Amino acid sequence: MNDSCQLPRRIAAVTEMHGLLKGYYEKHSIDDHTAFCLDMAAEEIFTNMVRHNESAEEFISMTVDVSDDRFRLQWIDRGVEPFDPSEAPQVDVDRPINERKPGGLGLYLTQSVVDRVTYSWNDGDMRVDVIKKLGVRDV
Amino acid sequence: MFDRRREGEDRREELEQEKPRFQICFDGPQRVLLSGRWDAAQAEFAEAFLDTVESSAVVDFSELAYIASDGLGLIFAAHKRLMDAGEALKLVNMNPHIREVFKLAGFDTIFEIE
Numbered sequence: 001m002n003d004s005c006q007l008p009r010r011i012a013a014v015t016e017m018h019g020l021l022k023g024y025y026e027k028h029s030i031d032d033h034t035a036f037c038l039d040m041a042a043e044e045i046f047t048n049m050v051r052h053n054e055s056a057e058e059f060i061s062m063t064v065d066v067s068d069d070r071f072r073l074q075w076i077d078r079g080v081e082p083f084d085p086s087e088a089p090q091v092d093v094d095r096p097i098n099e100r101k102p103g104g105l106g107l108y109l110t111q112s113v114v115d116r117v118t119y120s121w122n123d124g125d126m127r128v129d130v131i132k133k134l135g136v137r138d139v
Numbered sequence: 140m141f142d143r144r145r146e147g148e149d150r151r152e153e154l155e156q157e158k159p160r161f162q163i164c165f166d167g168p169q170r171v172l173l174s175g176r177w178d179a180a181q182a183e184f185a186e187a188f189l190d191t192v193e194s195s196a197v198v199d200f201s202e203l204a205y206i207a208s209d210g211l212g213l214i215f216a217a218h219k220r221l222m223d224a225g226e227a228l229k230l231v232n233m234n235p236h237i238r239e240v241f242k243l244a245g246f247d248t249i250f251e252i253e
Contacts, residue, residue: 012180018205036205036236043207047179093245102216105244106208112243 006059009050014043017062028066034132037113038071041130044106045075045117049126053080070115073130082121163188166199174202177210185210189217194226201232211244218250229253 005020007013018039025035042062049060056079065072091108110130111117118129161181166172171192177185198214218228231253233241241247 011182014178015176015180018176018178033236039205040207040240043178047209093243094248095245097219097222097249100215100219100245100249102212102219103208105211109208109240109243113240 002063002065004061004063007046007062009053009056009058009060011047011050013050014046017042017046020062021064024064024066024071028071030071030134034071034134038073038130038132041110041114041117041132042073044110045073045128045130048106049075049077049080049128052083053077053126056080069134071132071134075128077126077128079124080121080126083119083126085117085119161185169194169196171196171198172202173198173200176205177203178205178207179209182209182213186213189213192217192221192228195221195228197229197231199232200230200234200237203237204234206237206240208244211240211246215246215249227251 007017021039021042022035024030025038030038046060046062049056056077061076061078063074063076065074085107088107089104091104093108114130114132116129116131118127120127120129161173161175161177161184163171163173163177163185171188214228214230221227229251230241233252238252241250241252246252
């Protein structure tokens with residue numbers, strides 16, 4: 001199955017997005033741990049789009065695609081500048097508290113809790129794909 | 140499918156009514172109780188509350204189902220501010236999912252977690 005929706009470009013819509021995803025978790029009997037990981041990844045990607053692309057189109061597209069062995073999410077943000085995740089600051093979680101600052105964990109946590117995150121940009125459209133394998137406990 | 144705008148608006152109204160509530164409150168003079176789901180939409184409210192914590196406190200996660208990086212950042216900022224004043228936050232009763240996220244973030248060596 002494959003469904004799409006349009007999410008308004010505002011941080012408050014993250015709660016709505018979680019509510020929509022919850023319906024899929026229930027429909028496909030997704031376990032609590034997998035649902036938690038998908039919620040985290042979805043929140044980080046969506047809120048980054050909202051925060052960093054303020055002048056882009058009003059809505060962000062999200063597609064949910066669930067099969068027997070994987071849960072796939074895709075967002076499309078139109079009219080935005082390219083983003084290269086490899087240029088994001090590296091996170092060193094072993095540093096002591098006096099050498100760390102709040103924030104900066106979103107991309108790192110996203111990549112830690114799902115199996116694949118793919119960023120692509122073409123002619124102003126940024127696509128982010130997330131895949132979480134089902135039935136595999138990797139975090 | 141729910142890709143038509145009208146269906147989306149109807150669904151949003153339903154979700155608005157059923158959305159889980161996040162709460163943060165004092166449960167005693169030095170105990171902070173978290174409950175519900177702490178997503179990015181709660182940041183302003185949570186930050187304003189944490190700014191009022193001025194001395195060491197226990198933060199009880201027993202009723203918190205979900206947290207993401209925004210929440211982690213705010214807890215970290217409050218702890219660091221308190222540490223600079225010789226105080227600290229102690230985190231208790233996390234569910235296994237939240238505890239794993241704190242470990243991934245390296246916060247298990249920064250906070251006292253029970």
